[in-house]
Amino acid sequence: ITHPITWQRTELRDLTPLPSGGVPISEWESRDAAIASVVEGVWLAIDEATRNTWEARSGPPGGAYPAGRVMIAEWVRESGAPGVDRPAPPAEVFGLNDVFKRSGVPSLTFVEPPEFFRLIMALRTTGRGIVVEGPSGIGKTTLLKKALERAGPSLGQVQMLSARKPADRPAIEQLPEHHVGTVAVDDFHRLPAELRERLLDHLKVLADEESTAKLLVVGIPGTGASLVDLGFDVATRIDVFRLSAAGLRTDGNALVLDVIGKGEQALNLVFKDRAQIVRAAAGSLLTAQMLCWELAVLHGVERTQPFSVEIAGDVTRAETRVMRDLAAKYDPELAGFAALDGPAEATCIHLLTQLGRHDDGVLRLDDLREDVRVDNPGFAAGIDAFIRSHPAGLTGSSAAIEKHLHYDPRARMIIGEDPQLLFYLRRRSAEQLAEVAGKRLPRPRDQVFVSYSHRDGAWLERLDTHLRPLIRDGMLDLWDDRRIQAGDRWLTEITQALERAKIAILLVSANFLASDFINHKEVPKLLAAADAGGCRIIPVIIGACLFSEDKRLNMFQAANPPDKPLDALPKHAADRYLVEVARHFLHP
Template structure:
């Protein structure tokens, strides 16, 4: 028998000739391929066996000579495909051929559109038509093709997901026989792979390497596995694939070291979900960083971030549905990676100062309604830095039906790190600003005052001994707001060191 190497039996990618396990979806695949006049979409995340299943099915059906393969990532195949499409557009080819395009989602959009049109024409020609098989990772919530209702019954769609633990165990056992090894902890390995055949291969590879097994053994050999260490090593290996992408997401669209890291907390929340899918409305309000998380969901900054030009790197990995406000990890392998991450190292490598805080808010603004213009300008600048700010208009829907004093009292007493009070004659006259003042007047240096007018009032005199801002030194409210927010953020940054 020829030498059989570890990477041939448990490949990290490609067709697993020695460990392929037939499941229900593979039999459905064969049924669809055998049915004349139908085309087929094979969809699912990376590494779940889509291409391997097609290779197996074509061999099972004896179609080796009948199938013409194209790759969405091979430029030469793009040229071949364009030539074929030109022929098909001039006159339909009906000779029982099968055209299989792997990584269809990686084709240029114009070429995807031409294939789409060719498939739709083909299925109208009846049982003698050539068959198109498109395999790839669909865009979030969509199919690989736009299929009109009239022909949906002629185009099958198979979605590949994770496999049962029993099937993963069969995969490992086939590999044991091929390599002449016994893996004592194979059941635990199958469980650790979380239904992902490629992860199972990587975990077994790691175990074999640690036991100095690189090829088929001449005699039956025992392989011992320490599951936690194996998981950690595989996770470290996957960081070359997912590490940079994860850091880019947790930084968000406009990274600031001082930020409360809402995108970090959001990704960690979804990663900790057993299914990798989370309804944000159900979890945000209970989270310690509810304010900053609500900000990116409500604005809607999260939606804009994932639809921006830089979002291509997240395609096939992270999906957000703005209608249901649900976020999910699309790639099971990426979800597995996130579940086993050292999250402390993630935020430190991303560059945040810290991600856990003693106060619900960094700043609470206290001002009279007549001074809202300048208060709004200060809030906008602080908000852009992704710090947590209590600003009354952001809380209106939470205040409805609530005891307002009981709600805002703790904010000014202890839930905010700093209170920013915009003092004016109107501030002294308003009932609610006086209520707020009574809550924070004892906080001394944690109260930062902005004197909008020169007020001679014994009530506020104790505040003058602390550093403050005076509006008279600025030409416009905008100039004042810019300087106030800049200094406030600098002070906050020093406090977080």
């Protein structure tokens, strides 16, 4: 479409126009950008037409193309017009699901960590055990599998076993008596303590005998140290490889950036907001791949692009889509975990939020209990109750969550084994998790609530002006109904703010006393909190009214005499009283 025309009323109406969206070239701010949009559309049409041509055939000479790949160079040779100068397309096409994998072992986006070669050499050394430890989603199993491939045929047939698979448990139990070749045991921390000790003894025997049989252990952070605790003499007989999310951040998130870069190369993309992806991934390679996959889908990319495409923005939108999908996946099981301590208790909800704050995905209950014992003795007591209630781990009605969370009653640790769950928990507040579980958390009283009539909005503005320096310096958190945004549930927002009110400033006037909502909803809750000692009430008389006759309110000392309402005073005199209200927060 070169110029504005009513082409939609012609026989062309069912075709896809170029440039993008059918905006005429003459109306683009940049003629070059318009032409580029046309070229991109032509290339996509060639891409689609030639792909259909290849799929209609039995395949190229010598057999079909490899799954997920098509040779674009062949497409261009068959369908391109001779003599047309065009950018060189990629040699191969990869499907999006083959590049950014949301589960399974990545191939195209695998990156070698700094100690990859050292791990290969350890695999080739007889008589030594190997431990690969780190948080979920950081790539432990992928690292081991890639290192085994590179170590060569000298290791023989490698057997991969997982403690979370019931079918693998008999083979793990028989290892000390029937161990042949190289065996890797994943999710080592899930094994019963007595079986872990047997495997430790077996590992010592292998080292003493310099056996050609080899035992590899994959587990959570601290697995190597726990083996040493079980037997101090094992320290010199194992090589421990640690993958740390904190370490990834300190070296500039190099591995996550490499994953993104390899995906960009395979799909012929450029992610403009790489830094935001890295921050959201928080060291998890799997999370980075999830976000890149969502971003590609949002931009309609399903395979390698014929020429480079920039993907800008939308990282927050990608996170939102991921969170929506994860909510459907995890909320039912999280509700089951949150229900373990009864309908009125919040311990399990706070355990989930604390787990989400731990980079390594391991929550050590003994350490947490000591950290909160002084400042939050109720939470500490709740942790003790949780430990007593689950001497054998999560069983019965709570067993479903074990697919994603593991509780080790002996070590008193909650372990987040599903990186997608940890990503989800890091972005959920305790209040949101409580809502999922159908619970209501007690709210701390830490805000200053202003109750006023909208007809007296000018006085709210004057009060806000005097309190603004204190708000800016973080000395108080002022709440009034201007904080309610479009789309918020306004009554819920006000109710929650009332529950958090430590101090309530009442801008009292005839309008205030006449308001049914203020007197039936706000004032009763504030008075109840004041009676319980949880809220201090400061009336400010802004207009002549029946404050002195109101038996509910006149018991509270007003900031100014009722016979000197602020609207009857000169501006400087009224401001003097408002300054005194502000000074209250400097010297509470």
